[in-house]
Amino acid sequence: MSPTTEGRRPRIVVVGHGMVGHRFVAAAIERGLTETHDVVVYGAEPRAAYDRVALTSFFEVGAEALSFLPGAAYDDPRVALHLGTEVVGLDRATRTLALSDGGTTTYDELVLATGAAPFVPPVPGKDLDGCFVYRTIEDLEAIRDAVAPRPDGARRRGIVIGGGLLGLEAANALHQLGAETHVVEMAPRLMPVQLDEVGGATLVRHVEKLGLTVHCGVASTEVLDDGTGRVAGLGLRDAEPIAADVVVFSAGIRPRDALARAAELEVAPRGGVLVDEQLRSVTDPHVWAIGECAAPAGVMYGLVAPGYAMAEIVVDTLLGGTAGAFTGADMSTKLKLLGVDVASFGDAFATTPDALELVFADAVAGLYKKLVVGPAGPAEDGTPREDAYVLLGGVLVGDASAYGLLRPMVASGMLLPDNPEELILPESRGALQLGLPDEAVVCSCNNVSKRDLLDAVDVDGEHACADLATVKTCTSAGTTCGSCVPTVKGIIEDYFASVGKEVDRSLCEHFALTRQELFDVVAVHGYRTFTEVVEAHGTGRGCDICKPTVASVLASQFNGHVLEGETGALQDTNDAYLANIQRNGTYSVVPRIPGGEITPEKLIVIGEVARDFGLYTKITGGQRIDLFGARMEELPAIWTRLVDAGFESGHAYGKSLRTVKSCVGSTWCRYGVQDSVQLAIDLELRYRGLRSPHKLKGGVSGCARECAEARGKDFGVIATEKGWNLYVGGNGGATPRHAELLVGDVDTPTLLRYLDRFLMYYIRTADRLQRTAAWVESLDGGLERVREVVVDDALGLGSELEAAMERHVETYADEWRATLEDPEKLSRFVSFVNAPGTPDPAITFTTERGQIRPVLAGDPAPAAVDLGATIPVGAPR
Amino acid sequence: MTPTTTTGTTTGTPAGTPATGPAAAATTVWTPVCATDRLGRERGVAALVGGRAVAVFRTYDDEWFALDNHCPFARASVLARGIVGTRGDVPFVASPMLKQPFGLRDGVCLDDPDVRVATYPVRVVDGVVEVGTVAGPPPETQGVAAP
The missing domain is CATH 3.50.50.60 (FAD/NAD(P)-binding domain)
Structure with missing residues (x-):
């Protein structure tokens, strides 16, 4: 306009x-x-x-x-x-x-x-105290207050009127709140709009197994009054009334x-x-x-x-566009209701003329899957086709994993194979082998077709994607609801297989294993050295990829000193010298400053050490101080001073916990609601020295203003009025990612438990050099999967992961102190093995802004800078 | 594990015989750098040989090698601090700075054969590691990366 x-x-x-x-x-x-x-x-x-x-x-x-x-x-x-x-x-x-x-x-x-x-049917008593609708957060809060247990601890009873999508959501809320929950649906089955009779009945069994009571084919006549204007129950036509404290109307919307x-x-x-x-x-x-x-x-x-x-x-x-037109929408639905997968798509009720139904049902396992198929029209050249069928729609209850495949088949009109039942049999890879047509829309949220996916992975293409993660980033497929991710994965794997490109997940030429498999191999066999691992499961003598990886796996599991015995030869130079190598071969030193809190006395020690050893100092992004320009042979003397003053290694050199950054929190800040500094210190001390697939950073903010930038970290904690929100999977760097909420409003012990589990699960299953963000992304189910494992303990691993972390916490020792106490480890910190008193003449410095800066062989001499004298001021008047 | 005779391996040059090439005729000077047990397997250490920084390596099967310590990619004296491993049958060290692999036998960069660091003969005499140099100009490092 x-x-x-x-x-x-x-x-x-x-x-x-x-x-x-x-x-x-x-x-x-x-x-x-x-x-x-x-x-x-x-x-x-x-x-x-x-x-x-x-x-x-x-x-x-x-x-x-x-x-x-x-x-x-x-x-x-x-x-x-x-x-x-x-x-x-x-x-x-x-x-x-x-x-x-x-x-x-x-x-x-x-x-x-x-x-x-919400539509509230005109039944008598619908305005009594205790009647609710389910639409807003305020509704939900009111329902929560109303179903709080009685003073004697007895559960409240709640009734949801309506067994459709929204009604079951409301029932889920009541059930989660601990109420004894009934669902009353006038139609003869649950989700009457989406599901057929058997599908609805299968869903009822799932829901009742959870302890809810379902009444189908029952009409409500009135909400009963307890005599004081409060809800006493629900009267039903031709059935006994149900007693209740709360009635939630969820019978549709207007x-x-x-x-x-x-x-x-x-x-x-x-x-x-x-x-x-x-x-x-x-x-x-x-x-x-x-x-x-x-x-x-x-x-x-x-x-x-x-x-x-x-x-x-x-x-x-x-904006002046003319292309946009709304001509209807795909009403296909896939969701998880009360933990049950339910999907309905296309012509779910077989209303198309000549439609046929193919059903797989397993009452014991609670599975119901139905395909609606119809005769295919004539071929493109007009010849009629006999015995050829296309998919028209379907219903899936209990396992909707085939939804991602089946829904695009409906729109594509592709012919079904001779044995279409295989599409819904358990453990079927379904239509992958059949080959969806290229134009089939695989990701309906972002309108990505199979052709788009194939273009993204085309091996001859200039910017071909090599794996699922890059395909997702580059096409947006599977980034919204995620239901199509297994299909996307299948399509690209099939493609790679068809062009003879193996999806090689080996670590390097020495190990045909992934890091996760290596981790398991070490755990199962209890190996303690690289030699044992490479002789039993690899070839050759390793390289700069697999050696640090094995070292990290050994450190994660046994927490021994990283320079102990043979392990020392596995470490990258940073771990090998417990410092960060810089461009001229000198190192930088970062003492741990937990939570960024430091006393003036310690600050002075850092200043004195930097001054006495002539080091360049800079404040890091992680709220600590980096001292640059230390020659390798100086490191023990520098650390002797630091350890004596109470410092310990900051692990800035390791693939391990770096810092837990904090804002000043409720102690000083007028906005703070929790003591973020204390929690940051506790977390940093708990996880210090934890070896992981990549570096790990944390943050704690004392209020929603988020001054600690915690959501830019692998784990970020933000204070709420009631406790802490835990976010995971964030990072800065080249591909910044905000951490996403894993769990909200938890107390500190619960937070620690979930964080223990999260970190250990990551350490066990991530690839080498995979930050938490990419790891979460790589899991089937993404963050939801993490929540299942960490919060719901779906794998039953919770206590094992916690115990592993407990072992780490108990066996932690400062590796710099241990190094200073061991002449064998110290013996490696020499400039020249045959001339330990001679510093490496190749290392030279100049000065800049009052501090040292390295000079490399071949560097041009720094240009003279003389600002004041050369500023033109115009001709004298 | 610790050889006590002079049977230690050199960089393709039998112990005690002159190195090949233009300087072959000159006399090899052997500089003792350390006892064999000073350096663990698959590790390196820097030594000062004739005023030059040399990286001495010991492989898993107790072969000894010496390269110039200067990494031409990083332009820093660091190769002794790299990880020692194998690529195929070739023992190599990965520069600790940017991970370029250099073959221990010939000093050639495995990913960029135009780049080579100088090699030195090594021998073990009575449990002492010795690095050989010849009189005259120091051996050349080739293909140095431009600054």
């Missing part, structure tokens, strides 16, 4: 700041709409947009983790966000909006993103279109602002509607993905 008013930037007002409203604003910023337009957003809820789809995880991860906009402000001065302000009136003639705070505002373009409201109706915008018969394919109101060209409050072609879409698509189309159209 071109600016509408001379001399003024046109103004877009967005009503509603839910997921879709936020997406609209984010797209407007990203695509440059805010360069020409002002955007003003009004949200009725007190908080900024958050992930409503993941609402049930609120108690686990906290509100902050669900938020799409943690600071509640956009990083664009042209966007103004007003929360807690409802738009209560719309005058289209003057393009004016009335606000709940009594004010008014005007718009040039109005975008309605008011979403939907578009929130009251504002539009009052302004006489046309709405669809079943609600929702009637809009065209560009999401523009059919009544008023300056009003747009997106998300659940919109009804393109009269249909309302209750999923978030179509809402996102609508938001993008409106931004595109306002």
Whole structure:
């Protein structure tokens, strides 16, 4: 749209700041709409947009983790966000909006993103104390308070009315809150929109196994009053009433279109602002509607993905684009409900004429998988095809792993093989061998086709990706919901196999094993030396890749001194001399300063050591002090001084824990809510010396302002009012990554337990030189998998991982002190074995800014710098 | 494990015989650098031989080698501090700075044959490691990386 008013930037007002409203604003910023337009957003809820789809995880991860906009402000001065302000009136003639705070505002373009409201059926008693809906964080908090155990400790009882998607989410919340939970569904099965009868029945068995009670085919007649205006239970038609303390209505949603109706915008018969394919109101060209409050072609879409698509189309159209059109959405669904995989896609109910069903059911294992197939049309040349079938849709309950494969097959129209049942049999690699057609969309979230994937891995291509991780980065496939990752992996592995390229995961020429396999080999056989490992499992005598790797694995498992015996010959030069080699062959020295806290006395010692040995000093990013220019033979004398003053190795040279950075925390900071310094010190001392596949960094912030930049670390802890949020998998460097929330609001012992498990799991399973971010990414299931193993203890490894960490903590010893106490280890710190008193003449320094700097052979002499005398000041007057 | 006779290996030159090449006719000067048990297997150590920094290595099967200690890629005197291993049958040291591999037998960089560091003969006499040099200009290191 071109600016509408001379001399003024046109103004877009967005009503509603839910997921879709936020997406609209984010797209407007990203695509440059805010360069020409002002955007003003009004949200009725007190908080900024958050992930409503993941609402049930609120108690686990906290509100902050669900938020799409943690600071509640956009990083664009042209966007103004007003929360807690409802738009209560719309005058289209003057393009004016009335606000709940009594004010008014005007718009040039109005975008309605008011979403939907839960539908509460008109049963008597629906407004009693103890009746709730399930839509917002506030709803969830109110439900939590209402189902808190009775004073005598007895569980509360809760009933969810509605056994659809949302109803089961609500039931999950009640169940997690410890309430005795009932689900009442009027239809004869759960998830009646998505599942057929057997699928629904399979789901009921899963849900009941968890201890919930399901009542299907039952109509509610009234909410019973206990005589004081509180809920006593639910009356049912033709059945005994159920006693309960809480009733949650989750029987569907209705578009929130009251504002539009009052302004006489046309709405669809079943609600929702009637809009065209560009999401523009059919009544008023300056009003747009997106998300659940919109009804393109009269249909309302209750999923978030179509809402996102609508938001993008409106931004595109306002930018002057003409390509965007919303013509319907794939309503396929895959989700995990109460820990059960459920998927429904395409024509799940076999409504297509001549459709046939293929079913695999295993009642014992709780599996139900159905394919709906139909006769294929004529071939491209018009010849009719006999006995050829295509996939039309399906239902999966209990194991939805085939979803990633099957859903793209529906749209692609590829012919099914002679034995299509193999697609849903357990342990089937399904359609991989069949070859999806190239145009099949494998990742529906990011619209990545099989052709896009093959282009990315094409071995002749200039920038061919070599593995799953790079394919994901370069195509975005599998980076949103992740359900297609196994399919993506299968496609690229099949491709590599077909061109004869082995996906070689060997460490180096000496070991046809991955680091993880080496770790297991060492653990199982109890090897203590490289020679044992290479003679039993490798070839040759190793190299600069496998030797440090084996050294790290041995150190992680046995925590011996890194310079002990043969192990010393395995170390990279940094570990070999317990210092960081610099470009002229000298080393830098970094004493540990836990949490960045240091006394003046220790600070003075560092200064004195630097002065006495003539070292260059610089403050590091990890809140400590680096002393550069130490000759190798000087290191023992330097460390003698440091150890005497109470310092120990900072492991700046090792693939191991570096620092745990902290802000000043609640002790001094007026904003702090927890003592971040104490926790940082505790964590740094707990994990110091821990050898790992790559360096490890941590951070602790005392409040949500995050001054310690903890989310840029492998593990970051941020204080909350109730405890700590633990984030994992962050890093700075060439590919910065923010750590993601693993668990929220935990106390310190729980935090330590999860962190112990996380770090040990990483150490055991990561590849060599793989930071935690890449490791998390590489796991099937990503962060969710980490959470299963670390928090839910899905592998039953929790106590073993904790015990391994406990052993590390107990056996830790400062390796510099131990080195100084051992003449054998000290004997290697000489400049020349036959002239230990002669310093290496190749090492020379000049000075710069008052400190030393190295000079390499062949370096040009530094140019003279003489600023003041050469500044031209003009001719004298 | 510790040879006590003069049967130690040199860099292709039998102990005591003159090195080949232009300087072959000159007299080899043997500088004792350390006792054999001063250096563990698959380790290196720097020694001062005729005013030059030389990296002396001992392999897993007790062969001894000497290279110039100067890494032409890093332009620093560091090769003695690299990790010693094998590539195929070739014993090599990886420069500790940027990991370029140098064959211990001929000093040639395994990834860039145009770059070579000088080698020196080594022998073991009565449990003492000796590095040989010849009078005249020091052996050349070739293909030095440009600054």
